[in-house]
Amino acid sequence: MKILVSACLMGRLCKYNAGHNFRQAVADLAQKHELVEVCPEVMGGRTIPRKCIEIRNGRFIEADGTDVDAEVRDGVCQALEIAKKENVELAVLKSRSPTCGVHQIYDGTFSGTLIDGQGALTEGLRALGVRVLDDEELLSCPELL
Numbered sequence: 001m002k003i004l005v006s007a008c009l010m011g012r013l014c015k016y017n018a019g020h021n022f023r024q025a026v027a028d029l030a031q032k033h034e035l036v037e038v039c040p041e042v043m044g045g046r047t048i049p050r051k052c053i054e055i056r057n058g059r060f061i062e063a064d065g066t067d068v069d070a071e072v073r074d075g076v077c078q079a080l081e082i083a084k085k086e087n088v089e090l091a092v093l094k095s096r097s098p099t100c101g102v103h104q105i106y107d108g109t110f111s112g113t114l115i116d117g118q119g120a121l122t123e124g125l126r127a128l129g130v131r132v133l134d135d136e137e138l139l140s141c142p143e144l145l
């Protein structure tokens with residue numbers, strides 16, 4: 001199966017702080033599946049490192065209010081094009097990211113407050129009919145591992 005994955009979960013140093021979110025279970029998927037890595041924020045032109053972003057009133061912003069919506073959404077569009085071209089059947093994305101988050105995201109106040117919601121990539125993938133799991137759920141899907 002072809003699986004789209006958040007590149008930071010594979011250990012790529014693409015997080016806002018130039019770190020990664022490596023998850024062994026995600027990397028292990030490569031033993032049985034073909035993985036397609038994307039980092040929509042970097043694909044849209046965001047730098048490494050970069051300022052944290054959250055979604056407020058439907059737009060991606062930095063903590064000082066700088067609106068970076070256009071570049072992030074451009075990266076999301078590029079990632080969705082790849083998902084379509086590669087015919088991915090599943091995505092495993094980083095939990096709680098405003099771009100890749102699956103069940104919860106931060107509320108746009110930069111206060112560490114989580115709310116129910118999804119990142120823009122997840123929203124786009126679900127609209128395409130692609131099943132999306134986050135890295136934490138993957139551990140409860142032994143059929144994939």
Ligand code: SF4
Nearest residue numbers: 006008039094097100
């Ligand atoms: S945009 Fe997604 S892939 Fe890129 S660092 Fe954030 S969570 Fe990871």
